Amino acid sequence: MLLTKLSDVLDPALDMLANMPMTMVGSSASEVLDVIGEIRVSMLTDEQLMNSSVIREWFSIRLSGFLPYASARFLHCLGGRNFSCHSYQQILQEFIHHFNNMTGEKQHVVASDFILRFLSHPQSGPGCVSFSNSSEEWLMKNFGPFSTVMSIKFLLPLNPLFNPLEVLHLLTPEQMAEVLVLLLPASQEKDVLTNTIFNHLTEPLDEGKFDRFLRGLPYFSYKAHLSCSSYKAIFARLDSVLPVVSLSLASIITEVKTQLSMLIPPGCIIYSGQCNVTMTNxxxxxxxxxxxxxxxxxxxxxxxxxxxxxxxxxxxxxxxxxxxxxxxxxxxxxxxxxxxxxxxxxxxxxxxxxxxxxxxxxxxxxxxxxxxxxxxxxxxxxxxxxxxxxxxxxxxxxxxxxxxxxxxxxxxxxxxxxxxxxxxxxxxxxxxxxxxxxxxxxxxxxxxxxxxxxxxxxxxxxxxxxxxxxxxxxxxxxxxxxxxxxxxxxxxxxxxxxxxxxxxxxxxxxxxMEALPQLTLKQLVEVSSTPGQLTSGAQVDMLMKHVPNKFLPTFFDDYSPAIMGHENMFPSAVRSAMLQVVFDRANLSDHSVGDSAVSVWLHSRLRPLLVGLSPQHVGPFFRILAGRNCSIEQQG
The missing domain is CATH 1.25.10 (Leucine-rich Repeat Variant)
Structure with missing residues (x-):
């Protein structure tokens, strides 16, 4: 009612607000935008909606500060208007400009109530496909970063020419898991499809992204009813990355394989021996x-x-x-x-x-x-x-x-x-x-x-x-x-x-203990971090003889996180012996080892070994801190 009574001065007021910081918009921004939507935006004619100057005046200037707070109601009405693809993309750019200022929930609402609603309408083409020459151009023009909060299954029907494999660099790890599961059933080259996605994720390997991809696999596979050959292709690539990932990620891969094993079709045996016969006509x-x-x-x-x-x-x-x-x-x-x-x-x-x-x-x-x-x-x-x-x-x-x-x-x-x-x-x-x-x-x-x-x-x-x-x-x-x-x-x-x-x-x-010379560094870490394998300081000394000094940081980068939080499962004699190895061989008390390197040891590698620190190790530990800068001493 207020804005209706003040309609004559509303537009100049909005012009003034456009030059103020977004924080000046106030806590009622969503309600204000809903009213403006009713008394101004809804009054724009189809001809005006096709005019880029009008779109700029309203969405780039007057309403820009309100857009991060747009309600589902406002977005739903906006997505139903008779825009041209060009006008839609012009408005979308304003939402993209505010993408990082929106909550995750608001990003999803914009994607579903505005973007998908408009692109699903006949007037959009649908999908505004004809104005793009590639999958990447179509995705960037019509979705921008909002594509990352959407399910791939909603994108595919909008554009029959859309190929997710061409835009893997624009997809989230979860979306890549969805792409794999969605495309596998119809793919004639399941190994090629699987390798394309896995190669993108592992060359080079980003363990954080790969972790997210892994956790998405069982979720999407549960709904997809994949064939035996599809599961074989997935398992083959999961197996291929096991030797090159950290212990924590290897554990997640094993867990994911266990979850996927429960979804395998009856009669499907992933690793069973069988001899195929090739027909030659x-x-x-x-x-x-x-x-x-x-x-x-x-x-x-x-x-x-x-x-x-x-x-x-x-x-x-x-x-x-x-x-x-x-x-x-x-x-x-x-x-x-x-x-x-x-x-x-x-x-x-x-x-x-x-x-x-x-x-x-x-x-x-x-x-x-x-x-x-x-x-x-x-x-x-x-x-x-x-x-x-x-x-x-x-x-x-x-x-x-x-x-x-x-x-x-x-x-x-x-x-x-x-x-x-x-x-x-x-x-x-x-x-x-x-x-x-x-x-x-x-x-x-x-x-x-x-x-x-x-x-x-x-x-x-x-x-x-x-x-x-x-x-x-x-x-x-x-x-x-x-x-x-x-x-x-x-x-x-x-x-x-x-x-x-x-x-x-x-x-x-x-x-x-009988095979130490044959074990890799990673396997030695696994042995050391498996409760019950090392029971004495002598066994620690035997095992650590097979870890060269230059690989000590790598060893403890995997070992320490693996035992963190359940140190009591490892005998104090074993933890003390491991700590002694660090004191004897890592040279941390030598000032030729920089403060930054010592900081890494203090922050993660030494932490589980300092639980229940024995009196004999107090002196060597504080010798590491002696003469270091204040931040290192405080960290210690």
């Missing part, structure tokens, strides 16, 4: 393939080393009766692009046709190094498995000479690209422990040539699967003298990828 494969020129070259014997110039499909669709072992070796060694690299059915057809010279060709390639990132290498190995390994009897495959022939010689160039399917099938071959260990050692010697994801697949799909399913000799431990020997024989170089908890799971009798 030559008629279907060769439809539209013109291999006439290649056939002429092969028949005349005038290839002149041009084996890499022709697509794999052309070789598969020709008559290969004149192909020599040298020719096939040249074909297999090509570093093909994804466009000419073929597919597993194509390679299987080609190698089946060239079966008579396959073994000799593989012998010729024994000392060749192939690029494991070339997708053709993995396809070739899968095809050879079906054509050759699947036809070898169980008894023969457990013959050391056969293992040497195939794995150390003929398959050696291809093993760095071993696919999860190849590895999974291998565990079904009824290998004995000796054969399994022989293969692990061969793979270990090739580990440096493997991508990180392949190394993890060897653990999850071969090592872990075999050791947990083997019933004749539990954990393949009967012929080993100690846990260190067991680790070298059964995991080889891949032991560095495995958590201490997993080692205990694989071998119930695993003793960390």
């Amino acid at each position: 030559e008629t279907d494969i060769c439809i539209g393939v013109n291999s006439t020129m290649l056939q002429l070259h092969l028949t005349s014997g005038h290839m002149n080393g041009r084996f890499c110039d022709f697509p794999v499909e052309e070789f598969a669709c020709t008559t290969l009766s004149g192909l020599t072992a040298e020719d096939l070796a040249a074909i297999l060694a090509c570093n093909r692009s994804s466009m000419s690299g073929g597919s597993t059915p194509v390679w299987k057809l080609l190698l089946s046709k060239a079966s008579r010279v396959l073994d000799r060709a593989l012998d010729l390639l024994t000392n060749t190094t192939l690029d494991p990132r070339n997708p053709a290498v993995s396809m070739i190995l899968d095809s050879i498995r079906e054509i050759r390994l699947d036809s070898i009897s169980m008894a023969s495959l457990n013959n050391p000479a056969i293992v040497q022939l195939w794995f150390k010689r003929r398959l050696r160039p291809f093993l760095p690209a071993a696919s999860p399917q190849f590895l999974s099938c291998l565990t079904t071959k009824e290998l004995n422990c000796s054969t399994y260990q022989q293969i692990v050692q061969i793979l270990s010697h090739l580990q440096l040539h493997m991508t990180h994801s392949t190394q993890m697949s060897i653990y999850t799909h071969f090592i872990e699967d075999f050791l947990t399913r083997n019933t004749t000799d539990s954990s393949c431990s009967s012929h080993t003298n100690n846990s260190g020997e067991w680790l070298k024989r059964n995991l080889g170089g891949f032991s560095a990828l495995v958590s201490f908890k997993d080692l205990q799971m694989l071998n119930r009798n695993f003793s960390a």
